[in-house]
Amino acid sequence: MNTVPAVAALDGLPVSDPQSLVDVEVPVPDLRPHDLLVEVRAVSVNPVDVKVRAGLDRQAAPKVLGWDAAGVVRAVGEAVEGFSPGDEVWYAGDLTRSGSNTALQAVDARITSRKPASLSFAEAAALPLTTITAWEALFDRLRLTEESGGTLAVLAGAGGVGSIMIQLAKQRTRLRVLGSAGKPESEEWVRTMGADEVIDHHDLVASVRAVAPDGVEFLFTPNTQGNVATFAEVVKPFGQIVGIDDPHGLDLMPLKARSIAWHWEFMFTRSMFSTPDLAEQGRLLARTAELVDAGRIRTTLTTTIDDFSAAGLREAHRLVETGRTVGKVVVTR
Incomplete structure (x- = not known):
């Protein structure tokens, strides 16, 4: 053959x-x-x-x-x-x-x-792809641990990355997790994934303030275009944001006054550049497989x-x- x-x-x-x-x-x-x-x-x-x-x-x-x-x-x-x-x-x-x-x-x-x-x-x-993205975003970019607390807002909570990020955050941290949704079936899915609260990405500021009046410490976004000023309103001073999309002409100045940190996550970085820690992706998939087989991740x-x-x-x-x-x-x- x-x-x-x-x-x-x-x-x-x-x-x-x-x-x-x-x-x-x-x-x-x-x-x-x-x-x-x-x-x-x-x-x-x-x-x-x-x-x-x-x-x-x-x-x-x-x-x-x-x-x-x-x-x-x-x-x-x-x-x-x-x-x-x-x-x-x-x-x-x-x-x-x-x-x-x-x-x-x-x-x-x-x-x-x-x-x-x-x-x-x-x-x-x-x-695999969404798990690696979510894992690296949470534990490599945001450097969260099993002892980490606070509140994480996961935008597009019913999407591929959002669905697994909610689960990983609930299983491997002490975070309160908000998952965004924009329609009834998405809201139901986000709750099924384990989100503590569902927020409306059509009115992010009002829906976040309704459940987290002081804002959130962490935010994940796959949709940054035109939303940075909104993020600045819902993320606490000294908070952190991780993005995975490709916004054109990105302006992060609305985050400066609050000293909000911005991180990029791109799960292909390790393989594209043959980084010394390349094998971390295999190891994190193996750890996720254990969580799945233990009934903790679906x-x-x-x-x-x-x-x-x-x-x-x-x-x-x-x-x-x-x-x-x-x-x-x-x-x-």
């Missing part, structure tokens, strides 16, 4: 165009010393998938997208430790390498862990598309592109 089926993008076409994602054959990947060769069983689609696809220039060769995945190890590189063929794994991949929308993918073992035994491949595939899967093809992935991209999905969309093989 020299090639395997995959789904690829050739150009930054609208998702409604049948050529925006196409079925292709790609070579079986060669393994680097630290790589696993994984038979992919399920992938989830994240906003980064949509963003990369829509921003592509015309490609000389098919570009396989996809980062979240769960599957079975079929081969290991010469420097790999702790994994063997047959292991069931999950991971969020590397933005600089070929993606998970394929039958066989090469991924660095150091950013991989065994998937939770209690989850199906689909349930597991919903979690999957954020809400929609499953049983069609691992260009058509199935186009539908997943379409759903994520609406910006109105609750939880995560997964495509299974």
